[in-house]
Amino acid sequence: MTRYRYMPFSSGSRFTALRVGLLSALLLGSLVWVSSLQVRCDPATATVSIQIVGVYTTNSTGHNMTTFKRGQTVIVWVTVRNLGSDLDLPPLGPITWVEVTDPRSAPFTVQFHIGVLPGGGRITRAGFNVRLDYGPGIVDIPTGTYRASGFVSDKMISQGGSFFAPQASATFEVSL
Amino acid sequence: MIGLRLLAIVVVVLIWGTLTADVSGYPQLMVSIFTNSMSYNPGESVTLYGYVKDTAGTPVPYATVSIQVNDPIGSPLHIMYVNSYTDGGYSDTFNLPMSAGNGMYTAYVTAYAYQWNPSNSLARFSVPRITLYSLQSRTFGAAPNRVYFIYPDYGHAQYKLPGVGLAALSDWSAMGILYGMCSNIQNDGLDTNGILVDLSSGSPVFSEKSVVVMGGRGVHNVVYYYEDRKLAPLYFSCDAATYYLKKRDGSTVGSISISELTDLHRDIFVLEAFTDLKGNAVLIAYGITWKGTFAAGLYLKSVIAPSLASYSHAWYVFRWDDLNGDGMIDLSEITQIANGD
Numbered sequence: 001m002t003r004y005r006y007m008p009f010s011s012g013s014r015f016t017a018l019r020v021g022l023l024s025a026l027l028l029g030s031l032v033w034v035s036s037l038q039v040r041c042d043p044a045t046a047t048v049s050i051q052i053v054g055v056y057t058t059n060s061t062g063h064n065m066t067t068f069k070r071g072q073t074v075i076v077w078v079t080v081r082n083l084g085s086d087l088d089l090p091p092l093g094p095i096t097w098v099e100v101t102d103p104r105s106a107p108f109t110v111q112f113h114i115g116v117l118p119g120g121g122r123i124t125r126a127g128f129n130v131r132l133d134y135g136p137g138i139v140d141i142p143t144g145t146y147r148a149s150g151f152v153s154d155k156m157i158s159q160g161g162s163f164f165a166p167q168a169s170a171t172f173e174v175s176l
Numbered sequence: 177m178i179g180l181r182l183l184a185i186v187v188v189v190l191i192w193g194t195l196t197a198d199v200s201g202y203p204q205l206m207v208s209i210f211t212n213s214m215s216y217n218p219g220e221s222v223t224l225y226g227y228v229k230d231t232a233g234t235p236v237p238y239a240t241v242s243i244q245v246n247d248p249i250g251s252p253l254h255i256m257y258v259n260s261y262t263d264g265g266y267s268d269t270f271n272l273p274m275s276a277g278n279g280m281y282t283a284y285v286t287a288y289a290y291q292w293n294p295s296n297s298l299a300r301f302s303v304p305r306i307t308l309y310s311l312q313s314r315t316f317g318a319a320p321n322r323v324y325f326i327y328p329d330y331g332h333a334q335y336k337l338p339g340v341g342l343a344a345l346s347d348w349s350a351m352g353i354l355y356g357m358c359s360n361i362q363n364d365g366l367d368t369n370g371i372l373v374d375l376s377s378g379s380p381v382f383s384e385k386s387v388v389v390m391g392g393r394g395v396h397n398v399v400y401y402y403e404d405r406k407l408a409p410l411y412f413s414c415d416a417a418t419y420y421l422k423k424r425d426g427s428t429v430g431s432i433s434i435s436e437l438t439d440l441h442r443d444i445f446v447l448e449a450f451t452d453l454k455g456n457a458v459l460i461a462y463g464i465t466w467k468g469t470f471a472a473g474l475y476l477k478s479v480i481a482p483s484l485a486s487y488s489h490a491w492y493v494f495r496w497d498d499l500n501g502d503g504m505i506d507l508s509e510i511t512q513i514a515n516g517d
Contacts, residue, residue: 101270104271106270106272107253108273110255157242157285157286158252162288163240163257165257166257
């Protein structure tokens with residue numbers, strides 16, 4: 001599912017150079033190819049079109065897997081398509097997140113990756129390393145079905161950010 | 177060539193409009209967030225809920241609601257994306273991990289909707305679960321000098337917070353009952369003592385201790401602080417005809433009309449336990465009038481303490497009616513009207 005969000009920019013000063021460029025283009029009577037511009041934007045005031053394509057799991061050698069044993073490492077991949085411009089929201093955005101919940105619906109881990117999401121419909125993958133134990137020497141995590149959910153936000157929700165699109169999820173099994 | 181220039185003008189005007197339109201022209205969302213309990217044990221279910229409304233209080237349906245719960249050291253524990261319902265409400269439930277550490281957790285929320293200004297809010301809860309019973313070991317049975325009994329000052333008006341007045345000595349009498357329940361010598365002091373209380377906010381300055389306070393927010397700096405910041409489970413409220421005790425989400429759990437209080441033959445009072453932002457275990461007790469506060473002390477000492485293990489909730493509201501009309505508080509005249517976490 002894609003959620004299109006539109007809010008105009010409120011801070012004009014950062015776009016002075018852009019405006020000058022656009023005015024120059026007007027005076028020269030030439031067209032401006034907007035999508036070629038690298039627009040850095042305030043997330044709350046940007047045109048953003050993010051789609052979480054999917055979530056899947058592999059082992060540490062990159063082979064698709066959905067069944068693991070306690071103590072093993074699972075790589076949770078979140079794939080994101082950005083249909084808008086390149087999305088770069090410094091200092092801490094955009095953020096691609098993954099939450100893994102255990103069979104009791106308790107959060108097992110929340111991890112995030114901060115980095116540019118190239119636009120123009122390109123797909124970005126982010127991989128998250130999840131070790132299936134509670135720590136060194138402790139392997140008593142519950143067995144059963146785990147759920148990995150991927151999210152993308154403009155910045156930390158704790159800093160006033162918000163998620164761009166509904167999460168996508170995948171499940172995997174953990175056995176003894 | 178003219179057509180090309182015209183097209184360029186249209187493109188630039190459209191782009192410019194997109195980039196410079198004033199976001200403040202949009203209406204403001206208002207989002208709230210609450211927890212179904214002030215505290216939990218590891219493994220227990222946590223429900224976060226709230227409402228997305230406009231500034232006039234009208235529900236805003238289908239807003240996107242982003243949630244992030246941080247653990248006591250500030251690391252993300254849980255995230256969720258939901259939409260508000262047609263009544264503006266939303267909710268999210270998750271189970272705390274069995275490995276959840278002790279301390280204060282914070283749930284952040286952002287609400288967003290197309291052509292609205294977004295809104296943020298937060299709620300806190302603590303681990304482990306705190307109840308009247310669980311306070312026993314941290315207050316009345318605590319080691320020496322671990323508990324601070326903070327009395328509402330009856331003088332030094334200049335050190336009271338705005339909206340906080342001088343106390344009646346009857347509040348001290350009620351405190352004396354509770355102090356007498358302690359196994360060991362404990363600390364005490366006034367709510368106007370800057371060594372104990374930050375006089376700019378009313379917050380205790382110490383941490384990881386226990387606090388016992390009696391008297392309402394109208395006379396006690398510390399109670400005012402806990403209620404004003406919505407750190408206490410319940411808070412006092414009133415209108416022209418009625419006094420209320422309300423939960424943080426605004427729902428009423430106890431009320432009494434002002435006219436009922438005029439002859440001091442009836443009252444409602446609260447006993448509540450919680451953990452504050454500095455890790456202090458807090459016990460608050462007060463009535464709407466001084467007789468209610470005194471009744472809280474008597475009831476805690478004579479009825480609750482002997483069967484404390486059965487008091488497994490964080491807060492209780494009681495009502496006293498002077499059935500025999502003697503003006504004295506008889507324990508048989510006190511009834512529980514609400515409890516919760």
